[in-house]
Amino acid sequence: xxxxxxxxxxxxxxxxxxxxxxxxxxxxxxxEVSLEVYPGEVVALLGPSGSGKTTLxxxxxxxxxPSSGRVSLDTELVYDGRWLRDDLRKLRLEKIGFIFQFxxxxxxxxxxxxxxxxxxxxxxxxxxxxxxxxxxxxxLEVGHRKDAMxxxxxxxxxxxxxxxxxxANKPRIILAxxxxxxxxxxxxxIVMDLLRKVAEEQQAAVLAVTxxxxxxxxxDHIFHLRDGRLEAGHx
Amino acid sequence: MNLAYRDIRHNLGRFLLTCFGLSLLLGVVxxxxxxxxxxxxxxxxxxxxxxVDVWVVESGTRGPFAESSRIPGDTREAIARLHGVSxxxxxxxxxxxxxxxxxxxxxxxxxxxxxxxxxxxxxxxGRALGRSHYEMLADRRTGLKPGDRVTLGRDTFTVVGLTDGxxxxxxxPVIYLTLKDSQQLQFELAPPAARRxxxxxxxxxxxxxxxxIVARVRPNASADTVVETVQRWKHLAxxxxxxxxxxxxxxxxxxxxxxxxxxxxxxxxxxAVIIALILYTMTMxxxxxxxxxxxxxxxxxxxxxxxxxQALAMGVIGFGFGALLIITIKDYFPRRVVLQPEDxxxxxxxxxxxxxISSGLGVRLALKVDPATALGG
Numbered sequence: 001x002x003x004x005x006x007x008x009x010x011x012x013x014x015x016x017x018x019x020x021x022x023x024x025x026x027x028x029x030x031x032e033v034s035l036e037v038y039p040g041e042v043v044a045l046l047g048p049s050g051s052g053k054t055t056l057x058x059x060x061x062x063x064x065x066p067s068s069g070r071v072s073l074d075t076e077l078v079y080d081g082r083w084l085r086d087d088l089r090k091l092r093l094e095k096i097g098f099i100f101q102f103x104x105x106x107x108x109x110x111x112x113x114x115x116x117x118x119x120x121x122x123x124x125x126x127x128x129x130x131x132x133x134x135x136x137x138x139x140l141e142v143g144h145r146k147d148a149m150x151x152x153x154x155x156x157x158x159x160x161x162x163x164x165x166x167x168a169n170k171p172r173i174i175l176a177x178x179x180x181x182x183x184x185x186x187x188x189x190i191v192m193d194l195l196r197k198v199a200e201e202q203q204a205a206v207l208a209v210t211x212x213x214x215x216x217x218x219x220d221h222i223f224h225l226r227d228g229r230l231e232a233g234h235x
Numbered sequence: 236m237n238l239a240y241r242d243i244r245h246n247l248g249r250f251l252l253t254c255f256g257l258s259l260l261l262g263v264v265x266x267x268x269x270x271x272x273x274x275x276x277x278x279x280x281x282x283x284x285x286x287v288d289v290w291v292v293e294s295g296t297r298g299p300f301a302e303s304s305r306i307p308g309d310t311r312e313a314i315a316r317l318h319g320v321s322x323x324x325x326x327x328x329x330x331x332x333x334x335x336x337x338x339x340x341x342x343x344x345x346x347x348x349x350x351x352x353x354x355x356x357x358x359x360x361g362r363a364l365g366r367s368h369y370e371m372l373a374d375r376r377t378g379l380k381p382g383d384r385v386t387l388g389r390d391t392f393t394v395v396g397l398t399d400g401x402x403x404x405x406x407x408p409v410i411y412l413t414l415k416d417s418q419q420l421q422f423e424l425a426p427p428a429a430r431r432x433x434x435x436x437x438x439x440x441x442x443x444x445x446x447x448i449v450a451r452v453r454p455n456a457s458a459d460t461v462v463e464t465v466q467r468w469k470h471l472a473x474x475x476x477x478x479x480x481x482x483x484x485x486x487x488x489x490x491x492x493x494x495x496x497x498x499x500x501x502x503x504x505x506x507a508v509i510i511a512l513i514l515y516t517m518t519m520x521x522x523x524x525x526x527x528x529x530x531x532x533x534x535x536x537x538x539x540x541x542x543x544x545q546a547l548a549m550g551v552i553g554f555g556f557g558a559l560l561i562i563t564i565k566d567y568f569p570r571r572v573v574l575q576p577e578d579x580x581x582x583x584x585x586x587x588x589x590x591x592i593s594s595g596l597g598v599r600l601a602l603k604v605d606p607a608t609a610l611g612g
Binding site: 054057058061064090092093098100101104106107108109117118120121122126169177 | 529534605
């Protein structure tokens with residue numbers, strides 16, 4: 001951890017606020033939230049419903065525009081009162097990998113192509129994309145299911161394919177939305193081990209929104225959100 | 236990686252079923268165009284078959300198809316003697332209904348003088364009329380065959396030959412009789428009516444009346460000049476072959492043409508709406524996938540490409556199936572369906588344009604999808 005903090009944070013959020021609506025309908029989803037996530041760290045965002053976890057994840061994922069503050073990803077300042085890049089999707093493709101609660105694999109692509117599609121979007125040639133996809137599936141111990149369609153995968157296999165897809169373009173930031181919610185405790189443990197492995201081996205930052213108490217002890221740091229404010233964290 | 240193709244392959248049965256539904260619709264559109272072409276073709280068949288240059292009819296009429304026309308039979312000799320005319324023939328036309336082997340037959344009777352202009356251009360089976368009475372040539376569509384005997388009026392006629400593609404503008408198959416037979420059929424009164432006429436002091440009446448005289452002009456002569464000459468006679472009217480064709484297409488089938496044209500336009504609009512709805516629904520079904528694609532960094536052109544390629548695939552397959560269907564069954568239509576390559580190409584182009592425009596609704600929906608939709612349960 002100390003080694004990680006000697007490096008620049010991969011995710012840096014400074015005084016970010018986000019409100020929806022105006023006047024009597026105004027809702028403050030985030031109030032001057034600041035946090036940093038360093039390479040190799042696996043951190044959690046915790047809080048009750050409506051506390052602003054998803055909004056913060058969307059802000060870091062460049063999906064929702066904050067109302068104020070600053071956001072830096074992989075040392076690049078991407079928001080400072082306004083988005084500083086026009087091509088936010090390209091930014092996501094280059095820097096961020098997403099893992100979803102229900103894997104969100106494209107149902108019309110097999111496991112290998114679900115991973116390769118990201119590389120295809122990043123303009124890899126088809127052979128290179130295919131090779132890298134198989135490598136990743138093997139790395140996540142699901143290579144034997146590379147030709148299976150998502151509907152034929154078990155929950156754990158599907159989530160590992162989804163993690164492979166998130167890692168395909170070698171992003172330094174992994175955002176996970178309830179990555180273990182649909183899994184039993186054994187598979188949830190396997191997924192968390194994989195995320196830890198990725199964070200350490202690829203020096204990536206993993207930020208997960210979770211309610212899953214059985215995996216709380218797997219995080220380096222837990223950020224608590226309540227009413228859009230960050231409370232004191234504990235590691 | 237072609238996402239549109241992969242998605243289609245994944246839901247192949249459903250996609251093909253959708254295409255099949257669309258193909259039926261486009262098949263109807265194509266058949267309507269074919270029916271319209273057939274209508275015009277049918278209308279022109281009778282006019283073109285004699286292969287003549289000038290039509291002479293009763294003064295003040297635009298007969299014999301658009302209006303009724305009656306002129307004395309001996310007019311033919313006068314026309315044949317005109318300068319520039321190489322041959323002339325008398326013709327009668329009438330609709331008739333009879334029964335043959337218990338089946339109702341609605342026929343269009345053409346009476347002509349064998350050896351003179353006015354007869355069929357080719358015979359596909361049997362022989363031409365050889366006797367001056369009680370023989371007939373029938374179109375293949377009548378269902379008659381050489382040797383069949385059919386009662387028309389008070390006489391029985393023997394089918395001696397078959398023609399092909401000879402129908403009236405109303406779609407009734409044509410039979411050819413000698414002029415004498417057709418005149419008797421058309422103008423001779425039934426015995427009770429004739430007796431009554433005699434009792435009234437009227438004569439038996441003449442049957443030497445025809446509906447039109449057709450004439451061919453010599454290669455070095457002008458049809459317009461012949462028409463001008465004939466029109467100097469106050470009791471006759473004349474028109475060129477081109478004039479007669481214009482009367483038929485602009486007058487006889489004009490209303491039907493407009494009707495079919497309007498119906499075809501409505502069908503095209505209906506097709507466009509249905510294509511748009513199908514594409515919209517297909518896009519709705521993929522909201523989560525589209526949101527995921529956006530979230531992982533897919534640019535708009537990838538999303539638009541997905542929808543547009545599927546729209547075009549649906550249009551092309553739907554049109555292909557539809558065209559194949561109509562080509563296969565067109566001969567079973569009660570009226571002639573004429574499918575011309577240029578009409579097919581025009582419809583294919585229209586379908587592609589409609590698909591592109593219709594996909595706009597789906598594309599608009601897809602572009603509005605919030606990538607955040609992919610997150611959460």
